Amino acid sequence: MTDLVIVLFGLTLLYISAISRLEGYIRALAVQGFLLTLLVVVAGGRINIWNLAFIVLETLGFKTFVIPWFLTKVVRENEISRETEPYITNFYSLLFTSLIFAFSFFIAYWAVRNVTDVRPLHFGISIATIVFGLFIILTRKKLITHTMGFMIIENGIFLLSLAKVHEMPMIVNTGILLDLFLAVFLLGIFINKIKSSFEELDVNELTYLKD
Amino acid sequence: MIGTLLIAPLVLSAVLILARSPLLNRLAILAYAVLHMGLSVALYWRPESFLSYFMTDDLNILFLLILSVLNAGVAVYSLDFLREESISKKWNTYYAVFLLLFVFSLTGAILSAHLGLFWVFMEATTLTSAPLVFFYGQKSSLEATWKYIFICSIGISLAFVGIVLLSMGQTKLTDSLFFADLYRNVDKLAPFWLKISFPFILIGFGTKMGLAPVHAWLPDAHSEAPSPISALLSGTLLNAAFLGILRIYKMIEISRLHSEMATLLLLMGFLSLFVSAIFILKVNNFKRMLAYSSIENMGILLIGIGVGGVGLWAAMLHLLAHSLSKASFFLTSGNILHLYQTKNIDGVKGLLQKDKWSGWLWIGCFLSIVGFPPFPIFLSKFFLLTALLSKGYYFLAAIFVLLLTVILLGMGRSVLSMSCGECNVPTSGYRLSYCALVPQIVFMIILVWIGIAMPDVLNELLRRSVLLL
Structure with missing residues (x-):
């Protein structure tokens, strides 16, 4: 069951690299949030009940609903055109994503040879998600897509931390949650501001400061 | 508390x-x-x-x-x-x-x-x-x-x-x-x-x-x-x-695992020095110049812990000295910004003539940050160099000195062209209050004091922090 969910999670990455509409990205992020919730619930027996409730709130509440809703709102308010405008075509995107997967599984099997208690599928997909997030940021032009790339990295880190038996203390978990959502909201606010002073909402506009 | x-x-x-x-x-x-x-x-x-x-x-x-x-x-x-x-x-x-x-x-x-x-x-x-x-x-x-x-x-x-x-x-x-x-x-x-x-x-x-x-x-x-x-x-x-x-x-x-990870620390440290040396030579914005100098100094800290030994002590002293020098440098740059309303190095001339205190502070901060003798950065850089040499990194020590010289040259050229000469560029009538000068002067006095006669309390503080590492 866990493995199936993780494979589905991996598929969302392929889906993101193959499509070229922003709504698709947002939908994929919501699906990722939901899959993470499933994983937490399946593995839930080991975690204490308050921590579990908190993490379900985080994944189901924030990652599945609030963040996608917020991103949709930012897209709509700023009249961002729906194309993602990548620097490379979808074909190369898919190709690179496959390479990222291959690389990550290579790392995962290398890790398994060194230490015993790592599940290669889980570890591999987490690493792939993190690298994929960076890849999205590097190859897409729009600032909003960069924010989504950031969320993908965060989801990857969350998946990685689920591989661990024990949880962080509550105070730290709360802090992490607070930080991440403030970061996303702040980015959203600044996208609004950038919209009012720059012509386009993409990185090519941000070239005023340089040496 | x-x-x-x-x-x-x-x-x-x-x-x-x-x-x-x-x-x-x-x-x-x-x-x-x-x-x-x-x-x-x-x-x-x-x-x-x-x-x-x-x-x-x-x-x-x-x-x-x-x-x-x-x-x-x-x-x-x-x-x-x-x-x-x-x-x-x-x-x-x-x-x-x-x-x-x-x-x-x-x-x-x-x-x-x-x-x-x-x-x-x-x-x-x-x-x-x-x-x-x-x-x-x-x-x-x-x-x-x-x-x-x-x-x-x-x-x-x-x-x-x-x-x-x-x-x-x-x-x-x-x-x-x-x-x-x-x-x-x-x-x-x-x-x-x-x-x-x-x-x-x-x-x-x-x-x-x-x-x-x-x-x-x-x-x-x-x-x-x-x-x-x-x-x-x-x-x-x-x-x-x-x-x-x-x-x-x-x-x-x-x-x-120190010997394996030291390579990584030294690599990033020297890369930071290299990048700042390149950019300090070509920037035309004095606040950006100070920013690149921060990158340089962070690189020095990393080299310090990468080398280890005396390098650790040098890094802790450098940390302290850099914080005080760079803070007063940036605060003084704020004065210049008020007086000239520009961040361009070319737009600032004759600072000593325009505002004597800011001018001397600007030069003083520069001397402090590049490590002229009465200032403690001289000591920290000197000990770092000693640490590099004593570990047998002769080649790295040479590069270290070379890059520091390039940075000294780049910063010195800009700082002097801003401070000296006739003030024949547009300036504002802004009058600085004492609050815009006192902090830097106090920082400078502390720095000279550390550099000439390090107080025992501070020596103890540095020694204990190194022992904990």
Whole structure:
């Protein structure tokens, strides 16, 4: 069951690299949030009940609903055109994503040879998600897509931390949650501001400061 | 005491938001600076821990005291800075509130006894200082703020990957990310996990520290932020990130992986020196020049811990001296900005003629930062060079000297062309108050004092912090 969910999670990455509409990205992020919730619930027996409730709130509440809703709102308010405008075509995107997967599984099997208690599928997909997030940021032009790339990295880190038996203390978990959502909201606010002073909402506009 | 230190800024900033009074804003900043200073000194004499998540030890007390001194200087300087009439009432309050919150998150990060909590506060420093970088609200500040939040958030996420990897290596019995437990259980951790997580943590906190090649945000944020904020960013924020690297470095040291990881530290250190040497030669914006100099100095710190031995002591002295010198350098750059209304090096001529005090401070800060003799940076660079030579890194020592000379040349040319000669460029009629000069003068006096006759208290502080590593 866990493995199936993780494979589905991996598929969302392929889906993101193959499509070229922003709504698709947002939908994929919501699906990722939901899959993470499933994983937490399946593995839930080991975690204490308050921590579990908190993490379900985080994944189901924030990652599945609030963040996608917020991103949709930012897209709509700023009249961002729906194309993602990548620097490379979808074909190369898919190709690179496959390479990222291959690389990550290579790392995962290398890790398994060194230490015993790592599940290669889980570890591999987490690493792939993190690298994929960076890849999205590097190859897409729009600032909003960069924010989504950031969320993908965060989801990857969350998946990685689920591989661990024990949880962080509550105070730290709360802090992490607070930080991440403030970061996303702040980015959203600044996208609004950038919209009012720059012509386009993409990185090519941000070239005023340089040496 | 730690409780008061952390709760006071939160209460004060809540009051400021409600009151919205420019006078109260300035008073609150000053009051917290005094409180911070008093409590930090008290914590030096009587270390304590708070809720077990915060504590003072021989290492972080040094960082805390530096933060206190710089914060006090910035608070006094802000009295002059907030006088300016072009600042709206709203932004006057925002400045005070976010400054308090920024210092709060820095204090929290420095005092954290838990790696996860340290991370939380490090990310909080980005979020609380972003509005301060945006202060002037121009197109360029928007660009700088975006880069700042985005690059630092991504960087710090990578540090979190490192933390998760580190905790994956823990067995059930030793599962804790408190620094004390991490150090105690290092031998039970498979070296594989430490080796794989250290690069992530180095890159992650290194982004925040402004190390090349992940320094892209630093010159932009430092040049666009108001000068007192640039002083805090450069003098305290970069230090706090360095503290994170030092904490993990200690694990490396205990597990005797130092020789393998030193390559990585030296590589990033020298790359930072190289990048800043190149850019200092070509920049035409004096605040960006100072920002690149910060990158250089962070590189020197990393080289210090990469070499080890005497290098560690040199790095701690350098940390202290750089914070004070760079803070007064940035504060003085704020004076120049007021007097000439430009950040271009070409647009500033005859500073000594225009404003004698600012001019001499500008030259004094330059001499201090490049390490001319009475100043302590001379000592730290000298000992670092000795450490490099004694470990047999002759080639690296040569490159070190070469790059430092290039930086000296680049900065010296700009600083002298700004200070000397006739003041024949447009200037403003802005009159600086004493508040815009006193902090730098005090910092300079402290620096000369350290350089000529190091007080025993400070010597002890540095020695103990090195012993803890």
